[in-house]
Amino acid sequence: MKRAILIGLCAAPVFCGSAASAADADLAKKLNNPIASLTLVPFQGNYDTGYGPEDGDKTFINFQPVIPVSLSEDWNLISRSILPIAWQSDIAGESGDQFGLGDLTQSLFFSPVKPTAGGLIWGVGPVFLIPTATDDLLGGEQWGGGPTGVVLKQSGPWTVGMLANHIWSFAGDDDRSDINSTFMQPFFAYTTPTAWTYTLNTETSYDWEGEEWSVPINFLVSKLTKFGKQPVSLFAGARYWADSPENGPDGWGLRFGLTLLYPKK
Numbered sequence: 001m002k003r004a005i006l007i008g009l010c011a012a013p014v015f016c017g018s019a020a021s022a023a024d025a026d027l028a029k030k031l032n033n034p035i036a037s038l039t040l041v042p043f044q045g046n047y048d049t050g051y052g053p054e055d056g057d058k059t060f061i062n063f064q065p066v067i068p069v070s071l072s073e074d075w076n077l078i079s080r081s082i083l084p085i086a087w088q089s090d091i092a093g094e095s096g097d098q099f100g101l102g103d104l105t106q107s108l109f110f111s112p113v114k115p116t117a118g119g120l121i122w123g124v125g126p127v128f129l130i131p132t133a134t135d136d137l138l139g140g141e142q143w144g145g146g147p148t149g150v151v152l153k154q155s156g157p158w159t160v161g162m163l164a165n166h167i168w169s170f171a172g173d174d175d176r177s178d179i180n181s182t183f184m185q186p187f188f189a190y191t192t193p194t195a196w197t198y199t200l201n202t203e204t205s206y207d208w209e210g211e212e213w214s215v216p217i218n219f220l221v222s223k224l225t226k227f228g229k230q231p232v233s234l235f236a237g238a239r240y241w242a243d244s245p246e247n248g249p250d251g252w253g254l255r256f257g258l259t260l261l262y263p264k265k
Contacts, residue, residue, distance in 0.1 A: 024195040028224040032159035039262040040066040050250025056090035100134030142172035195224035
């Protein structure tokens with residue numbers, strides 16, 4: 001708990017000596033754990049092109065709050081939400097411009113407070129797809145659900161793990177395609193003593209209905225700093241679409257944004 005106090009004493013976005021540097025590096029490393037007992041408010045910006053025959057483009061910001069809840073001395077419940085806010089143009093041929101909310105993905109992970117004897121950190125639970133899209137071309141108009149899980153290990157500066165889920169649709173617009181999709185996110189991260197983090201991951205999904213893969217490979221660089229007493233992680237990077245549906249994005253894309261952190265006092 002002393003490390004969190006040291007972070008709060010830094011009044012400018014600089015390091016306050018070696019103790020604060022160690023505290024910042026430790027906090028930056030916790031960001032690599034999707035189910036850390038740490039309240040986060042990420043704003044993740046994305047930009048992709050190459051949609052459809054008109055080479056459409058899409059910019060979207062994922063609002064991704066993470067809220068841990070202590071269930072007992074041994075168990076936590078971690079709520080992770082993803083709500084996209086999108087601007088897109090001609091993603092389905094000459095389909096014009098759309099702006100608004102996409103569909104909400106809500107995950108709940110039941111996770112032990114302490115890692116296993118081998119150092120593994122894990123969590124399992126349900127995932128839900130909620131049709132919150134404000135336009136037909138921003139969402140699937142389907143309710144969905146399924147299982148989700150994450151497992152990782154942190155050793156020294158390294159974090160290695162995998163997050164996955166599977167969603168089936170069970171209600172919604174009968175004129176829209178059913179959802180039967182597997183998502184897999186293996187990730188590798190390295191955090192330096194000065195709170196820089198280098199991350200490589202892929203957010204691979206497979207559509208069992210359309211028999212199509214989406215395989216973006218992301219490389220990100222992030223830095224933990226402070227604005228006043230508020231810890232903030234700034235990140236930016238690029239991605240390459242190794243595979244995507246016939247009318248999906250193509251080539252290179254961008255990712256950028258920030259995460260507000262609220263460590264326990």
